[in-house]
Amino acid sequence: MTLARATSVILAKELRTEFRSRQLLGTTAVFVLIVIVLFSFTFNPTSTESRRFGPGLLWLAFLFAGSLMLQSSFLREQTNDTLAALRLAPIDPFSIIAGKMAANFLFLLLVEVILLPVFAVLYNVAILPVLPQLLLVLVMGTIGLAATGTVFSAVAAQARLRELLLPLLLLPVLAPVLIASTEATIGVLQDPSELSLVWLTFLACFDLIFLTAAWMVGEYLLEE
Amino acid sequence: MATQVQTLPTTRPAISVPSVLLMFFLLAAASYGALIWAPTENTMGIVQRIFYFHVASAWSGFISFFIVFFGSVAYLRTRAPKWDWLSVASAEVGVAFFTVVLVTGPIWAKPVWGIWWTWDARLTSSFLLWVLFVSYLVLRTLVEEPERRALVSAVFGIFAALDIPLVYFSIWWFRTQHPQPVIGDGGKLDARMGWVLLLCWAATLGVMVVLIRLRYRLEALRSEVDALRMESARSTR
Secondary structure: OOHHHHHHHHHHHHHHHHHHHOOHHHHHHHHHHHHHHHHOOOOOOOOOHHHHHHHHHHHHHHHHHHHHHOHHHHHHHHHOOHHHHHHHOOOOHHHHHHHHHHHHHHHHHHHHHHHHHHHHHHOOOOOHHHHHHHHHHHHHHHHHHHHHHHHHHHHHOOOOOHHHHHHHHHHHHOHHHHHHHHHHHHHHHOOOOOOOHHHHHHHHHHHHHHHHHHHHHHHHHOOO | OOOOOOOOOOOOOOOOHHHHHHHHHHHHHHHHHHHHHOOOEOOOEHHHHHHHHHHHHHHHHHHHHHHHHHHHHHHHHHOOHHHHHHHHHHHHHHHHHHHHHHHHHHHHHHHHHOOOOOOOHHHHHHHHHHHHHHHHHHHHHOOOOHHHHHHHHHHHHHHHHHHHHHHHHHHHHHHHOOOOOOOOOOOOOOHHHHHHHHHHHHHHHHHHHHHHHHHHHHHHHHHHHHHHHHHHHHHHO
């Protein structure tokens, strides 16, 4: 089976699992909502300042959500020992990682797209006129988040205190994504809107570097 | 069943006496150079002298983290435990050096800038780098089985090392858009200052090599003890 085919099978399996149990997406969305509400206490959210601070808070909320949500990516396999079965399949081991990565990317993006209008309303930010640019930034940032997050989820699943460990590993590595996505979002939301090519290129580099790294180390992660 | 007595692999001394003597000589010379020989800086005064060790520690810390990357890649390729030992040894030494950087920085900053800390590009990225490798060390404490630990920490070590340039670029671009305190005066550097800085770097490199070798040896002995313990547990069962 080719890598692409195997990856899409794993992706389909992940999506099916999630849409049958529907635990992850709802919980994560509520979590992000809570964070957004709690952040509103740190400054006056309806002021013009929110254009300056809002994007940072939003991305921070996404990063926290990612570091909690991605836990289950490999943990779910451990409880029923299904990872062993996946490993036995005659497919490239990287396709397991890639399939999970793609699924996590879609889950995170979905949560972000659901929460974006809520954020816009609560923080008085106009997003409709700049929606395509905003989505582009979301996609670019989320690829980096899903790529590193999925690999670290496999790492943390093999350790003790894994719930605490994943954010510990993930958040410092994602600091560049936080900075770049936040700055790009600020640029898009400011008046006049401006899509920063520097930060988009930076995000593309981050995504490319860590996707390649994941591809190179991926097979080692699934060893028994 | 006759238990076979396993002959221990001979552990040669981790460091030769001359290399330790050389390290102490370099340290003494560097201290003399930094504290006495180098001229006192005009505007910052005596506190500027801490800079020699501050900068030298940062450079040696970077090299240690590069060794972590190298050791992690080599471990994944060869699966020889020695590369894992090298990685953990260098990571600890690198974190120690960056701790020195993060402590000496504020000592210098308080009298010169008037504040202990500022979120300037260089400070922020050094801090983040330190946090990255502290996470690496925390990860190591949380995985019990040696081979598993070596494997996952090699993966994380590679990711953390790849992140270093990204951290630097992102924070640099981020901070240069914001007001920042002026570092340095751009004035002409006394030649002696440059030499002392190089000497200090040589000294910290010497400390780095000696510490990494000691720590490497400790890790090797530890894994040997673990292996023996497993063996005795198996034979008494």
